[in-house]
Amino acid sequence: xxxxxxxxxxxxxxxxxxxxxxxxxxxxxxxxxxxxxxxxxxxxxxxxxxxxxxxxxxxxxxxxxxxxxxxxxxxxxxxxxxxxxxxxxxxxxxxxxxxxxxxxxxxxxxxxxxxxxxxxxxxxxxxxxxxxxxxxxxxxxxxxxxxxxxxxxxxxxxxxxxxxxxxxxxxxxxxxxxxxxxxxxxxxxxxxxxxxxxxxxxxxxxxxxxxxxxxxxxxxxxxxxxxxxxxxxxxxxxxxxxxxxxxxxxxxxxxxxxxxxxxxxxxxxxxxxxxxxxxxxxxxxxxxxxxxxxxxxxxxxxxxxxxxxxxxxxxxxxxxxxxxxxxxxxxxxxxxxxxxxxxxxxxxxxxxxxxxxxxxxxxxxxxxxxxxxxxxxxxxxxxxxxxxxxxxxxxxxxxxxxxxxxxxxxxxxxxxxxxxxxxxxxxxxxxxxxxxxxxxxxxxxxxxxxxxxxxxxxxxxxxxxxxxxxxxxxxxxxxxxxxxxxxxxxxxxxxxxxxxxxxxxxxxxxxxxxxxxxxxxxxxxxxxxxxxxxxxxxxxxxxxxxxxxxxxxxxxxxxxxxxxxxxxxxxxxxxxxxxxxxxxxxxxxxxxxxxxxxxxxxxxxxxxxxxxxxxxxxxxxxxxxxxxxxxxxxxxxxxxxxxxxxxxxxxxxxxxxxxxxxxxxxxxxxxxxxxxxxxxxxxxxxxxxxxxxxxxxxxxxxxxxxxxxxxxxxxxxxxxxxxxxxxxxxxxxxxxxxxxxxxxxxxxxxxxxxxxxxxxxxxxxxxxxxxxxxxxxxxxxxxxxxxxxxxxxxxxxxxxxxxxxxxxxxxxxxxxxxxxxxxxxxxxxxxxxxxxxxxxxxxxxxxxxxxxxxxxxxxxxxxxxxxxxxxxxxxxxxxxxxxxxxx
Numbered sequence: 061x062x063x064x065x066x067x068x069x070x071x072x073x074x075x076x077x078x079x080x081x082x083x084x085x086x087x088x089x090x091x092x093x094x095x096x097x098x099x100x101x102x103x104x105x106x107x108x109x110x111x112x113x114x115x116x117x118x119x120x121x122x123x124x125x126x127x128x129x130x131x132x133x134x135x136x137x138x139x140x141x142x143x144x145x146x147x148x149x150x151x152x153x154x155x156x157x158x159x160x161x162x163x164x165x166x167x168x169x170x171x172x173x174x175x176x177x178x179x180x181x182x183x184x185x186x187x188x189x190x191x192x193x194x195x196x197x198x199x200x201x202x203x204x205x206x207x208x209x210x211x212x213x214x215x216x217x218x219x220x221x222x223x224x225x226x227x228x229x230x231x232x233x234x235x236x237x238x239x240x241x242x243x244x245x246x247x248x249x250x251x252x253x254x255x256x257x258x259x260x261x262x263x264x265x266x267x268x269x270x271x272x273x274x275x276x277x278x279x280x281x282x283x284x285x286x287x288x289x290x291x292x293x294x295x296x297x298x299x300x301x302x303x304x305x306x307x308x309x310x311x312x313x314x315x316x317x318x319x320x321x322x323x324x325x326x327x328x329x330x331x332x333x334x335x336x337x338x339x340x341x342x343x344x345x346x347x348x349x350x351x352x353x354x355x356x357x358x359x360x361x362x363x364x365x366x367x368x369x370x371x372x373x374x375x376x377x378x379x380x381x382x383x384x385x386x387x388x389x390x391x392x393x394x395x396x397x398x399x400x401x402x403x404x405x406x407x408x409x410x411x412x413x414x415x416x417x418x419x420x421x422x423x424x425x426x427x428x429x430x431x432x433x434x435x436x437x438x439x440x441x442x443x444x445x446x447x448x449x450x451x452x453x454x455x456x457x458x459x460x461x462x463x464x465x466x467x468x469x470x471x472x473x474x475x476x477x478x479x480x481x482x483x484x485x486x487x488x489x490x491x492x493x494x495x496x497x498x499x500x501x502x503x504x505x506x507x508x509x510x511x512x513x514x515x516x517x518x519x520x521x522x523x524x525x526x527x528x529x530x531x532x533x534x535x536x537x538x539x540x541x542x543x544x545x546x547x548x549x550x551x552x553x554x555x556x557x558x559x560x561x562x563x564x565x566x567x568x569x570x571x572x573x574x575x576x577x578x579x580x581x582x583x584x585x586x587x588x589x590x591x592x593x594x595x596x597x598x599x600x601x602x603x604x605x606x607x608x609x610x611x612x613x614x615x616x617x618x619x620x621x622x623x624x625x626x627x628x629x630x631x632x633x634x635x636x637x638x639x640x641x642x643x644x645x646x647x648x649x650x651x652x653x654x655x656x657x658x659x660x661x662x663x664x665x666x667x668x669x670x671x672x673x674x675x676x677x678x679x680x681x682x683x684x685x686x687x688x689x690x691x692x693x694x695x696x697x698x699x700x701x702x703x704x705x706x707x708x709x710x711x712x713x714x715x716x717x718x719x720x721x722x723x724x725x726x727x728x729x730x731x732x733x734x735x736x737x738x739x740x741x742x743x744x745x746x747x748x749x750x751x752x753x754x755x756x757x758x759x760x761x762x763x764x765x766x767x768x769x770x771x772x773x774x775x776x777x778x779x780x781x782x783x784x785x786x787x788x789x790x791x792x793x794x795x796x797x798x799x800x801x802x803x804x805x806x807x808x809x810x811x812x813x814x815x816x817x818x819x820x821x822x823x824x825x826x827x828x829x830x831x832x833x834x835x836x837x838x839x840x841x842x843x844x845x846x847x848x849x850x851x852x853x854x855x856x857x858x859x860x861x862x863x864x865x866x867x868x869x870x871x872x873x874x875x876x877x878x879x880x881x882x883x884x885x886x887x888x889x890x891x892x893x894x895x896x897x898x899x900x901x902x903x904x905x906x907x908x909x910x911x912x913x914x915x916x917x918x919x920x921x922x923x924x925x926x927x928x929x930x931x932x933x934x935x936x937x938x939x940x941x942x943x944x945x946x947x
Contacts, residue, residue, distance in 0.1 A: 072131035079136035080106030090208035099203025139163030150185030159191035194249030195225030216241020264292030293335030360437035364430035365411035367442035373411035376495035451480035519685035649742035686726035733773035736760035814884035866896035
């Protein structure tokens with residue numbers, strides 16, 4: 061349904077230009093000129109009540125007076141008139157609208173109210189809105205330029221989505237000069253309705269699109285964006301140029317789009333988790349897209365460099381190391397072969413300098429040897445034009461080599477090397493002007509491969525290996541909220557953490573110096589003393605901490621000193637006493653924390669801790685939920701990881717205990733949306749494990765006491781383990797019903813082989829010729845926020861098999877979902893169809909879906925009977941039936 065509506069937007073038969081004009085230089089003039097002067101085969105109706113004709117085409121006073129029903133209306137009138145025009149479009153049953161007018165969210169409250177009114181009307185009439193404040197779009201394949209851009213786009217396989225219209229026109233100009241083509245070119249402006257997620261969904265399913273490129277200034281619905289990206293990043297590269305990294309850039313972006321730009325490091329974490337490639341320049345954006353379309357992805361980051369000049373090889377090496385890449389270490393066998401094939405004065409290592417007089421054969425030999433080396437993940441071939449260099453012949457030699465590793469080329473200079481460049485491009489070897497550009501692309505490709513691994517990780521809603529005390533924490537939070545507090549005391553922090561199996565230091569409260577001495581003796585010296593007050597978040601700032609107290613006298617003096625200092629520096633703070641805890645001596649101090657990002661919700665921070673945390677800034681960010689594999693990745697991408705695992709003879713720490721801690725910590729922030737900020741610093745750790753020495757926790761007042769949908773505060777839905785159940789089939793065997801996982805791909809492939817022709821037709825409305833990897837990825841690697849697929853797993857002779865699957869695929873609003881079901885022929889007539897249907901409808905109600913629908917072939921009598929029994933309304937069409945159930 062969603063795809064059909066956007067099909068009507070991008071492939072309209074009738075277009076109305078509201079605000080069409082004869083005034084040269086106006087937006088209304090440019091829109092009409094682009095539409096009428098293009099190869100678009102549809103009908104264009106100019107709408108202008110003050111003109112009889114626009115650019116020689118008969119004009120109409122209103123959209124309702126056009127003789128045809130309009131598929132697409134483009135509005136180019138002042139903002140104050142748009143609300144009324146959108147209502148007219150709805151009444152006239154217009155399919156979709158593009159609003160190029162400005163004066164909405166970017167001007168503040170008045171503009172936001174206007175946008176809200178437009179959305180209300182469009183939703184009522186079932187229209188989709190692109191914009192406002194956008195350039196429009198171009199569909200080169202259809203010859204459709206529904207924009208006011210000066211240039212049009214060449215046809216190609218790249219879908220480009222830009223939040224900035226001005227940047228869009230610059231990219232168009234650049235693309236024409238570079239001969240870069242597009243499947244679609246879209247400027248989406250303020251994204252009042254149609255956003256990145258809708259377009260990723262649409263272009264992700266478009267066979268004419270090979271990659272999706274995005275220029276992003278801000279993001280208004282992170283959950284939908286990540287959900288769409290995670291659904292398609294496995295099969296189509298999604299590359300994002302996200303601006304607003306600096307505070308100044310973020311402010312400029314916000315004033316431009318009227319939305320929040322967000323914490324840049326959290327954007328990085330989100331992009332990694334969604335399998336998105338982040339780039340820094342327009343050149344990188346298109347270079348990387350073209351490279352991914354031409355070459356296989358590298359499996360690692362070890363690059364071999366073959367060059368005929370030392371300088372460019374060094375430049376490439378520096379660029380590679382600065383991006384955390386590695387020079388491939390050539391094996392003894394490769395070195396032996398190179399010594400045999402190369403001149404005696406070659407570089408004797410990587411980069412492989414084949415020298416300035418290198419003939420084509422020498423280049424070929426060097427590249428072929430590197431390509432076959434198991435320690436190499438990709439090859440960069442650099443050529444500088446010298447008197448004896450045969451650029452075209454060398455290019456031909458490269459083209460003849462066959463291998464599974466990516467080959468990238470840098471043909472430096474112009475003129476004499478141009479013919480060689482063209483040979484490489486025509487044979488799908490990407491060629492760059494500088495070594496830095498090529499290395500950037502190689503590392504972006506590697507990042508893509510690495511990030512895709514994260515998509516296979518599916519942390520569950522219910523933990524295993526530990527049992528959290530969820531009820532106890534719920535009561536603790538309610539108690540604190542009842543006292544009108546949002547800051548937890550240290551004792552409460554330790555209780556909150558220990559309830560989730562996180563090891564904390566023993567902490568006891570002393571109200572007098574005498575009590576402090578007694579507790580210190582009980583716990584055992586040395587001890588630490590800290591002020592206990594919900595009004596004091598940063599204890600050291602008010603002299604509220606004393607460490608390494610080795611005697612009763614030191615404990616007494618510290619108690620008195622802390623009380624006096626806090627009395628002076630925080631006179632209004634309510635003091636509950638002083639917390640006495642055992643001093644722990646462990647090798648490393650770590651930071652583990654979580655803060656709610658305005659866009660992405662809870663973001664988990666891991667890195668070097670202690671008092672110098674803000675100086676070293678060695679931290680990494682990840683989004684919950686986490687499992688052990690994701691926790692490992694979070695740790696590995698910090699500098700301190702090298703010390704933690706053991707470095708230069710120094711003993712490492714218990715890394716498994718840190719991973720398990722992060723795993724438990726992620727469940728804590730997943731289960732409690734009330735947590736706004738948690739700061740564990742330090743977490744002291746050594747080879748024997750770790751312990752929390754200090755913690756701060758702040759509650760989110762806007763959430764406390766309010767009922768919310770489970771995991772609504774997160775942008776990535778966890779694996780819904782609560783949907784796992786068992787079903788006894790008619791033959792007495794037990795089937796485990798559970799949500800599908802990425803690793804179920806082999807089971808799904810085997811199940812497909814059990815389908816008869818009739819089963820295939822009933823499920824897919826036709827026969828499936830090939831069970832491709834891409835098809836199986838689409839069915840097994842789903843995002844649980846937008847789709848749920850329940851499989852029946854059975855055991856036959858000790859081998860697990862998939863007997864059937866039922867799924868719901870929700871629309872972009874998560875209100876309506878398409879139902880689909882199939883059971884393999886050997887397991888039909890065992891009650892699975894009825895169980896599947898009832899179970900998935902129960903899940904639909906839990907998810908607050910409003911409607912479930914399905915398309916069924918007319919002769920699928922069993923399915924139609926099942927729907928009738930459950931109250932579906934059935935509409936009979938020519939060859940099929942449409943079934944719909946209001947929930």
